Structures are given as structure tokens and as C-alpha cells.
Amino acid sequence: MINYNELARCAKTASFKMATLNEDIRNNALQAIAKALQDNREAIFRENAEDMSKAEAEHLALPIINRLKFDEHKLQDILSGIESLLTLPDPLFKKLLERELDEGLTLVKTTCPIGVIGVIFESRPDALIQISTLCIKSGNCSILKGGSEAVRTNKILFETIKAAGLSAGLPENFITLVETRAGIDELIKCHESIDLLIPRGSNAFVQYIMANSKIPVMGHADGICHIYVDKAADFEKAASIIADAKAQYVAACNTVETLLVHQQIAKEFLPVLQKALKAKQVLIKGCKDTQKIIACEPADEEDFKTEYLDYIISVKLVNTIEEAIEHINRYGSHHTDCIITEDAAAAEQFMSFVDSAGVYQNCSTRFADGFRYGFGAEVGISTSKLHARGPVGLEGLVTYKYKLFGNGHIVSDYAEGKKSFHFKDK
Amino acid sequence: MINYNELARCAKTASFKMATLNEDIRNNALQAIAKALQDNREAIFRENAEDMSKAEAEHLALPIINRLKFDEHKLQDILSGIESLLTLPDPLFKKLLERELDEGLTLVKTTCPIGVIGVIFESRPDALIQISTLCIKSGNCSILKGGSEAVRTNKILFETIKAAGLSAGLPENFITLVETRAGIDELIKCHESIDLLIPRGSNAFVQYIMANSKIPVMGHADGICHIYVDKAADFEKAASIIADAKAQYVAACNTVETLLVHQQIAKEFLPVLQKALKAKQVLIKGCKDTQKIIACEPADEEDFKTEYLDYIISVKLVNTIEEAIEHINRYGSHHTDCIITEDAAAAEQFMSFVDSAGVYQNCSTRFADGFRYGFGAEVGISTSKLHARGPVGLEGLVTYKYKLFGNGHIVSDYAEGKKSFHFKDK
Known part of the structure; x- marks a missing residue:
């Protein structure tokens, strides 16, 4: 034994x-x-x-x-x-x-x-x-x-x-x-x-x-990472980043699992997205509103809690950036989440309110990695x-x-006011 | 409800x-x-x-x-x-x-x-x-x-x-x-x-x-802090520091609970200590060897695991600095521990090997406090x-x-060698 x-x-x-x-x-x-x-x-x-x-x-x-x-x-x-x-x-x-x-x-x-x-x-x-x-x-x-x-x-x-x-x-x-x-x-x-x-x-x-x-x-236990496609998104950047974040290496913790798309651009953007993901053999599971725009499998509550680690992605439409942020803070793993937008104020809002270790603008979530951050060696990723x-x-x-070097110093002298601290940094 | x-x-x-x-x-x-x-x-x-x-x-x-x-x-x-x-x-x-x-x-x-x-x-x-x-x-x-x-x-x-x-x-x-x-x-x-x-x-x-x-x-759960009186200790400093570390405010987590005294100086030092502690109404509980030198209550294994938070201190004689360090790492709370010595090499050894948040030389353990460290405000003390x-x-x-700002950057480009990182700190 x-x-x-x-x-x-x-x-x-x-x-x-x-x-x-x-x-x-x-x-x-x-x-x-x-x-x-x-x-x-x-x-x-x-x-x-x-x-x-x-x-x-x-x-x-x-x-x-x-x-x-x-x-x-x-x-x-x-x-x-x-x-x-x-x-x-x-x-x-x-x-x-x-x-x-x-x-x-x-x-x-x-x-x-x-x-x-x-x-x-x-x-x-x-x-x-x-x-x-x-x-x-x-x-x-x-x-x-x-x-x-x-x-x-x-x-x-x-x-x-x-x-x-x-x-x-x-x-x-x-x-x-x-x-x-x-x-x-x-x-x-x-x-x-x-x-x-x-x-x-x-x-x-x-x-x-x-x-x-x-x-x-x-x-980290899991990595449910999100990309939010804002109403001020550049569609080409969005499609390319999402394809990379999902399919560059599906088994990693920093791949994207859920897309949140602003309602206002959905009609125009979702077909672009569908084409980009089809090229990578990625299956789309969409919320009811998504299904009205593109043909896809249905996504439910359970999907938003799932780390697929596979060629599958869930898509949900949102009415506001606030709704996207709320979804991420609720369903996410606080790992890495990204906003696609050309609007600096929206990016700032997203990056301040999203409670994750990594908050990105206009780049793939797959960058969340010690080597890519230039740390030279990686112990792991912590959530x-x-x-x-x-x-x-x-x-x-x-x-x-903390090392403290003294020469007979006692606290009584300071408590009784005989001596006082002067705090000089070297 | x-x-x-x-x-x-x-x-x-x-x-x-x-x-x-x-x-x-x-x-x-x-x-x-x-x-x-x-x-x-x-x-x-x-x-x-x-x-x-x-x-x-x-x-x-x-x-x-x-x-x-x-x-x-x-x-x-x-x-x-x-x-x-x-x-x-x-x-x-x-x-x-x-x-x-x-x-x-x-x-x-x-x-x-x-x-x-x-x-x-x-x-x-x-x-x-x-x-x-x-x-x-x-x-x-x-x-x-x-x-x-x-x-x-x-x-x-x-x-x-x-x-x-x-x-x-x-x-x-x-x-x-x-x-x-x-x-x-x-x-x-x-x-x-x-x-x-x-x-x-x-x-x-x-x-x-x-x-x-x-x-x-x-x-921190408890604070079993130690003072080790080395063979190269200045007795006067030692007695004054110990009296302060024990009796300046007995209910604090940074008071000393156990003294470790080098065998070689015990005969001369213990009577000095006894006098200093008597003046503060502190009860001494000593190991067998201590009891041979001064009259005191017996201390056993249980005492070395006890945070008295009272006018009581346990005393143990040790043959080497290594024995003192081992005792502290075994029985201590990894809070604050001090060596009394005029020997810089002994202090360095003690401060390197003792696995505590605070390692002190020639000063009271009562200094372990955010205000006394000049932090301005204290959240607490962590072990x-x-x-x-x-x-x-x-x-x-x-x-x-971590905020990452990109402009359509994807990982594929780096994985395939089309682009490479240059890591420039600003």
C-alpha cells in the first residue's frame, strides 16, 4: 500500500x-x-x-x-x-x-x-x-x-x-x-x-x-466562449473571425460555442455567416428568430449551456448589446468573449461589462493562449x-x-506614540 | 422566507x-x-x-x-x-x-x-x-x-x-x-x-x-506565530520583543504563541525571559528541557498546536536552527514568524526556509498588519x-x-505561418 x-x-x-x-x-x-x-x-x-x-x-x-x-x-x-x-x-x-x-x-x-x-x-x-x-x-x-x-x-x-x-x-x-x-x-x-x-x-x-x-x-472546467456580432459589425471580418474561432481547432477551450447576433443586422448577416460556416462543415443550431431567416437545426436553453467541442455552433438573436452582455454573463464560463463591431463605444461597453478573463474586439477567441500572449511558457488557463x-x-x-528586518523594534512604542512610521519606499 | x-x-x-x-x-x-x-x-x-x-x-x-x-x-x-x-x-x-x-x-x-x-x-x-x-x-x-x-x-x-x-x-x-x-x-x-x-x-x-x-x-483561521531565539541573539532585544509580541495585545492573530530557544544559550537566556514575562503576567509552559532550567508549567505536543490568545506562552528548546525551522513549518499557521539573531546568515536561512507570509528578524510579530506596513487600508490578513x-x-x-483589440485577426494566419507575432511592449 x-x-x-x-x-x-x-x-x-x-x-x-x-x-x-x-x-x-x-x-x-x-x-x-x-x-x-x-x-x-x-x-x-x-x-x-x-x-x-x-x-x-x-x-x-x-x-x-x-x-x-x-x-x-x-x-x-x-x-x-x-x-x-x-x-x-x-x-x-x-x-x-x-x-x-x-x-x-x-x-x-x-x-x-x-x-x-x-x-x-x-x-x-x-x-x-x-x-x-x-x-x-x-x-x-x-x-x-x-x-x-x-x-x-x-x-x-x-x-x-x-x-x-x-x-x-x-x-x-x-x-x-x-x-x-x-x-x-x-x-x-x-x-x-x-x-x-x-x-x-x-x-x-x-x-x-x-x-x-x-x-x-x-x-478551468469548461470554456463556453461567445462572439457577439454588433449592429455596427463589419460582416466580412465577422464571418472570417467566427469561422476561425469555431473551426481552427474545435477541441480547444477557447473555441466559440455561441453566437449572439444583433436583430437589426440578422437578415443581412446570417446568410453570409451560413456560407462561411458551411465551408468549414459547421452545423448551425439557431433560436426561433434565427430559424426564420436561415434554415438550421433548432437551439434551446440547453444549447446555450453546452460546450460542444465539435463542429457545431448555437446562434441567438438579441435586441440590444445589453441583452448580449447579460446572456454572456449568465451562460458563459468567464473565459473569453468577443464583440465584432466598428463602434468603439460599443466595444468599450462590452469590454467593461462582460465579466470574463478575456474580452476581445474584432479578433478570434482562439488567441486566448499564453504563447500567443507572449508569456513564453504556459501553466494553463484560469477562469x-x-x-x-x-x-x-x-x-x-x-x-x-514579506521579510521584515528590525533591530529590536516593538509595537508598544508605536501604539504609545513614542515612535511613528515614516514609510519611505526604496 | x-x-x-x-x-x-x-x-x-x-x-x-x-x-x-x-x-x-x-x-x-x-x-x-x-x-x-x-x-x-x-x-x-x-x-x-x-x-x-x-x-x-x-x-x-x-x-x-x-x-x-x-x-x-x-x-x-x-x-x-x-x-x-x-x-x-x-x-x-x-x-x-x-x-x-x-x-x-x-x-x-x-x-x-x-x-x-x-x-x-x-x-x-x-x-x-x-x-x-x-x-x-x-x-x-x-x-x-x-x-x-x-x-x-x-x-x-x-x-x-x-x-x-x-x-x-x-x-x-x-x-x-x-x-x-x-x-x-x-x-x-x-x-x-x-x-x-x-x-x-x-x-x-x-x-x-x-x-x-x-x-x-x-x-486566516488561526495565528500560531513563533519567535526563535538563536544562539547569536541579543538577550535584551529578545526579551523586549517577546514581551511585546505576547502581551501588547493578546487577542490578536499576530501575537506569539510559541518560543523556540537554542539549547546553547538557554541556561543564560531563560531566566532573563522569565523576568520579562513575569512583569507582563505571562504564564510560561515549558518543554522538559525548559523545566530543568526555570520553574514553569509543563508544555506538551498539544500546546504547540494551540493559539492561546491569552497571557500564556509555550517554550521549547531546540538543538539547531534547522530544528526550529522544522517545528515552525510543522506546527505554525504560516502567518508570521521571527528569528532573534545578530547573525545575518542565520537570519537569511530562517527567512528562506520558513514557509510563512511574514518572516521577521529582530522585531515584534505584532507588526504584521496592513496599517503598519503602510497600506493605508486593510482588508485582512491572509495565510x-x-x-x-x-x-x-x-x-x-x-x-x-485581458482586453484584446484586433482588426479581423484570426489564429489560422499564425498557425499556417502567414503571419507571426512580434510582441512589442508599450
Whole structure:
């Protein structure tokens, strides 16, 4: 029997050491890991081939098998990811504030790692490398649980990373692999040792983690993104953006699921839209008013709550921009929502009132992504309003602490008026 | 029957309007509230006197009755609090990042309110004013539930604030008062409408809220703070700091509860400590080794897990700084912990390895406070590592959103290599 509490406690102990390592040690470890992955490539591909044959023999769905694949191409992606991580500035030990509260009493607010990050991901073994290297760069320890279909690949990747990291001076237990499904339910109970959970997987999976753990969760359950086509929209831009936002990659969380179209332009715009979506094989489900203008399947209340992740889109006509905003705030996931308009005042109103991590004007919702925002590395996309929101870079894996340096300073002196604060920022 | 879900939904609707108000409207509302509180002072004091007589007739504990009091002195404190809030810079609409991703495609990261804040506090009616004005300054709507013993005072304060706020242009339902105890259990279920809970009260109360709600909670359950007296400590500083950290105000979360003393100096230091604490009527509970040096009550494992909030302190001898750090990370609340030492290397080690919001050298743990840090206003003290940590100022009540302005930009162009990002920060 594996004692998960003990595993998590060991990671916690390691995290205190990890938090003190300087940038050189962490970057050297990343370089050692990149080299070890290259040196071990043949063995890694062999283990992956075993996982792949097993998945095929068990007739797993094709998308799962595709995500499972770890080949030369994936390895090169991973290596260039580590390369770019090396060039990013150190997120640790940054002074966010240095303030003299009084003579000889100095407050320093400085960034530090969060501690132990629990990462639970489905199928893709490259996620294991991506997230563990992000944790190393940011001085965190990681506990990883991957999908059961990638068990052999995950194991050799883990062993390669662990050996290389230890040889480069990272503390014992800087990384931990959990191999059984039962481990998830045990891990999410370890709120005394695990500081943050990052679940990567289906909506139901993420909801399950959020509902069953006291540990804070970073991520998003679903992505019901909207595009509102305003009465002052440029139709050509609108059609092209919607086609991209729906069909450029349907399985992503930042694809559009519902269109809201201003009644005033519907008659003219919907046929243009229909043509653009037909070219991408997208099925339209429309509200009653939409059906009066174009031939389409019917959409009901349930559609507006659905993340299709497929070549399907729902369309609803609205009488005002306010109605569009209200619909989005009610049915949306607070992920990414866009207005198509040439009217700057309408755009401003939309962007102020829509309560989402990303509010866009005249561009595809598919831009909601850490790499496209220029963050260099992406931890994930968060729909929470606390801590990190939207696409999250390395800064989502750090917190801060306050250091106060005194010389015998006591509060009585200030409470009694013998001394007073002068607050000088440096 | 009050429909709490509906109450929370109305606050949510109001929050979208609240988020768009400019600084002038919010500051004018704060001024109107200050004036209304002054104008209504006699009526407020009368209602408070009724609460006080009822509390006395019911023989409530003296500390509760003291906290309940709302007199001229409290009013002046509150008014000067509002005055200082007016002078603080606007936490909203700050551009945290402005980046041109490509020609005509510009990303702006800008601060915005969190939305609806649920505040649940015990007895002190001044907390109602403090937190609701902080929410107004930061563009948030608040739902407040105060202690039942302050019901009349809370009601008139709420009515005064609401009327003044509405007259100054704040949206209907910018503030909501919940008056029954049952309301707490209903409110904490409203995770679709309430974005953040701030509970202010006892450890058990805060733990209860944290365990029973899906809404993120900002605050701290307990404050088991430590002082470690290193072998390189200056005894005089140590004794004076410990006396202050324990006895300056015993009921605060930032008082010290456990002392860790290096074995090497214990024989010489403990008698000095004993004298200093005796002068403050503090009872010492010591580990076995401590009891060999000074006469004191015994301390056991349970003591190290106890937040006394009283004139009691536990003392444990340690053989190394590492042992002290380990004890703090294991038994502490990750709130505020201090090392007394003249050795800069020891201080650095302590401050790096101790996993707390505040890590101090040679000063009282009682400094852990937003006003003493120069934040001007305090939302509370957080022991969480996500979002805000330590004493939290107005910035703890804001989040950010990403605005992306394009001109027909689609992701396909970048995925297919027709265009590329150039990431120019402005």
C-alpha cells in the first residue's frame, strides 16, 4: 500500500530546500533534463510504442491514441520548450516592494515558490515534462499523476527527469510520480502538504477535482466562449473571425460555442455567416428568430449551456448589446468573449461589462493562449478571479512573502506614540 | 422566507454596473457616506445603546460587549479611515501590461473589481463600515452578515450607508445586509453569484466557512506565530520583543504563541525571559528541557498546536536552527514568524526556509498588519498562498482582465505561418 500522505509530506519537505535554490542550479537542472531526454530517446520511444500497441489492442478512441504518441516530433517540441524556459527571467527572489517603515525597520516583499504542486493530467505524456520543468524553473516540487494509458511512457520520462534533476543538485523528492487511479482520490485529500492542484482534462474531470478537494485548484472546467456580432459589425471580418474561432481547432477551450447576433443586422448577416460556416462543415443550431431567416437545426436553453467541442455552433438573436452582455454573463464560463463591431463605444461597453478573463474586439477567441500572449511558457488557463486569471505564465506558480528586518523594534512604542512610521519606499 | 440566491443574484447584477463607475463617483459616494454617518450619529448611538443594554441584560462576555460598543471615539476612527481611503490611488483601471502582439493586435491587461464580496463578521459593527467602504473604493458589491448581538446597530449603519451611496449614484443593491444566522449557511452556497468570502471571527468560525463553501475564502483561521531565539541573539532585544509580541495585545492573530530557544544559550537566556514575562503576567509552559532550567508549567505536543490568545506562552528548546525551522513549518499557521539573531546568515536561512507570509528578524510579530506596513487600508490578513498573502490592502479586492483589440485577426494566419507575432511592449 502506498502512503500518499507520506509521499506528499516528503514533497513538502523537499519544497523548502527547492525554494532556496538559485537560478543557476534550477537552469542547470533544466539543461541536464533536456540532455537526458535526448540521450534516452530510443528507450523512451520504445516504452511509448508499448503503450501505443496496448492502446490500439484495447481499441481506445483515436484522439486518445493520437495524444498518447511521443515521437521525435514531440521530443523536439519539448526540447525547444525547455530551451525557451531557460531564457525566461527568474520568477523568484524578485523584490516587489522595499519600504523603510521607520529608522532601521525595513519591509521587503519578495517572490517565492508556492511549494508543492499536484498535477493531474489525462493521456498526453508531453504534459508531464512541460509541467515538471515549469515547476523546476519556478522552484516548486511537483507530484504528477498521468493517464493510465501512458503508464510506461510516463514512468520512463519521470525516471529520466528525476535522475537528471538529482544529478544537477535538485533535492530528493523534487518530483514524484503517482501511478494508480486510486492515487487521485488520496492526493486531493493531502491539503496539508499540497499547495495547489492543476488538473488538465475534461470538464467532468476538473469539476470532480474542484468539488472534492480543499486544495486550491488552478484551471478551468469548461470554456463556453461567445462572439457577439454588433449592429455596427463589419460582416466580412465577422464571418472570417467566427469561422476561425469555431473551426481552427474545435477541441480547444477557447473555441466559440455561441453566437449572439444583433436583430437589426440578422437578415443581412446570417446568410453570409451560413456560407462561411458551411465551408468549414459547421452545423448551425439557431433560436426561433434565427430559424426564420436561415434554415438550421433548432437551439434551446440547453444549447446555450453546452460546450460542444465539435463542429457545431448555437446562434441567438438579441435586441440590444445589453441583452448580449447579460446572456454572456449568465451562460458563459468567464473565459473569453468577443464583440465584432466598428463602434468603439460599443466595444468599450462590452469590454467593461462582460465579466470574463478575456474580452476581445474584432479578433478570434482562439488567441486566448499564453504563447500567443507572449508569456513564453504556459501553466494553463484560469477562469478563477483570484490569483492568476486567463492564460497563466510562470508567475502563476509563484507567491510572495514579506521579510521584515528590525533591530529590536516593538509595537508598544508605536501604539504609545513614542515612535511613528515614516514609510519611505526604496 | 428570504431567497438568498435571489439576493446574491441581484448583487451580482449590480456588480457589473459597479465595475464601470469611475473614481470620482466612488470617491463621492465615500464622502456622502462619511457625511451621512456624522449626520445620523445620534440615531446610531441610540440604536447601539439598545444593543448594549440587551447584551448586558443577557450577560454576554465583557470582550463581546466591548467590541459591540459604537461611540463617538469609534465614529471618529471610522471617519478618519474613510478620509484615508479617499487619498489612496484608485486600484481600478490600471494598465498592468500593454503589448502589441502583431500589427493592429493589442493586448491590454487591466485591473478590475472581483465582483461580489461576502463578508461575515462577529460583533464589531465598525467592521461593517470598514469593509463596505473598502468594497466601494475597489468597485465591488458587498453582502454583509454581522453578529446577532449588534443587530440594531448594523441595521442603522447599513441603512445610512445604502441611502448615502444610492444618492451619490451607486447602483441599487451595491450593498446588502443579511440579518439572520441561517443566512450564513445559505449565503455560502451562492458560489454562482458570490466571488469571494471574507470571514472575520474565531478560528472555529473561519474553519467552518472554509470547509462548507465552494467560494474562495480570504483570511486566516488561526495565528500560531513563533519567535526563535538563536544562539547569536541579543538577550535584551529578545526579551523586549517577546514581551511585546505576547502581551501588547493578546487577542490578536499576530501575537506569539510559541518560543523556540537554542539549547546553547538557554541556561543564560531563560531566566532573563522569565523576568520579562513575569512583569507582563505571562504564564510560561515549558518543554522538559525548559523545566530543568526555570520553574514553569509543563508544555506538551498539544500546546504547540494551540493559539492561546491569552497571557500564556509555550517554550521549547531546540538543538539547531534547522530544528526550529522544522517545528515552525510543522506546527505554525504560516502567518508570521521571527528569528532573534545578530547573525545575518542565520537570519537569511530562517527567512528562506520558513514557509510563512511574514518572516521577521529582530522585531515584534505584532507588526504584521496592513496599517503598519503602510497600506493605508486593510482588508485582512491572509495565510493562503494564492492571490493575496499576509496583510492585504485594497489590491486584494481587485483582479484583472485581458482586453484584446484586433482588426479581423484570426489564429489560422499564425498557425499556417502567414503571419507571426512580434510582441512589442508599450
